Amino acid sequence: MSPIRLREGFKDQILYVIPRPILEGLKANPLLHQLLPTDIGWYPRARYHYCERKDGAEEHILILCMEGEGWFEINGRRRPVHQHEALIIPRREPHIYGTYEHNPWSIHWVHFTGASSDYFAYLLPPDVYTLAIAPETIKTVTALFEECYRSFLGSFVLQQMISTAQTLHHLLGTLFFNNRAFSPMLRTSQFHSIRETLEYLRQNLDRRLALDDMAAHAHLSKSHFLRLFKEQTGYSPIDYFINLKMQHACMLLSLTHQTIREISLAVGYEDQYYFSRIFKKVVGVSPSQYRETPETNHLKYYL
CATH class of the missing domain: 1.10.10.60 (Homeodomain-like)
Known part of the structure; x- marks a missing residue:
């Protein structure tokens, strides 16, 4: 592992964070009570990227690896994250993740919370944290992330935040339910689809x-x-x-x-x-x- 470790500060990165006092006010809205993105970003070619949270995060984390490769460690076990894979880290789960120096990843990521967020975070089987993403689904979720970035810029405005939250809901729904690399009804390579x-x-x-x-x-x-x-x-x-x-x-x-x-x-x-x-x-x-x-x-x- 490289001795250089960077949490952020990558060329051409995007990083939006909602101030927590504003966040507390937004949570009262019924549309945001269900699903609320709190932080979002794009880290291209993020060489030396490394993040460690000994107590986990207060929100669930979604990381989408667009190119390169990285790794994550949960419960003392290190596993890879490949190109066109998503990593889901449940809230309050102690974890470490980072990229490989020789092939640094480019990642979209978002932190999210809310009453329905647990449902998405725990759709994967126990001790499984990654899922593959089909090529056509990659195009869709990339466009949805980009839409989130555009609306997140004014996320302290209630209408903007509702728009971002609904886009994130669409993104998560696409990832889990309209992704033939994961969704049982859409798979064709591993078993017969109906x-x-x-x-x-x-x-x-x-x-x-x-x-x-x-x-x-x-x-x-x-x-x-x-x-x-x-x-x-x-x-x-x-x-x-x-x-x-x-x-x-x-x-x-x-x-x-x-x-x-x-x-x-x-x-x-x-x-x-x-x-x-x-x-x-x-x-x-x-x-x-x-x-x-x-x-x-x-x-x-x-x-």
Whole structure:
């Protein structure tokens, strides 16, 4: 390890920190109570970069390695951080991290807190702190970091801070849920993805597809297909398909003047009374009651 250690001070770096008294005032806003970025930066070619926090940080830390490589140490174990990997360090977790002198990293980083921040920080399995990022996701999260920098400059203004927080929420959501290198539903290299099956179901809402039909479309045995589908969505294939149909039925009830009979046929049920029973079981009210409910109450139903 190089005897030279720098916490910051890199050429062309970006570093924005919200003064803590201002931060305390911002936390009272309900939109910032959920997720609040507190510090953010860009350290390009950060040779000799090194940071040690014996008691951890009060916020969760996200570091995105764009080029070069670095390392981190938690619980006495040192591990690498490669190009196009993200490092998540939970709050109050003692840690050390830095870069290699021969191939210094360039990193985007952000500290964040809030009621929903723990959810993102602990999405990784225990004792796992890094995740790979797919090339197309790299482009998206880079653009989102750059958007954060632009709005963070005036982050002491409430509207600016809300905008930055919402952008960060999008960034974290993209990293964990729209990243085929990590997100189970989007992976293709390590195991079979069901994305094509989900599109197949969306295009066939007017049909009564059985498990055999779905498994055949995925070119998998029923047992293998059932296991993968539940693993990647949290639903059985049939339950997912029924919920998808009811979600579409809700839209038709809200936005069209089609009769309940017509809507029943549109989602694959010839017997409108059977459709109504399924609809009430899933949504909680009958189709006619749903149609009569004020529009704002329709938001109670989610797939």
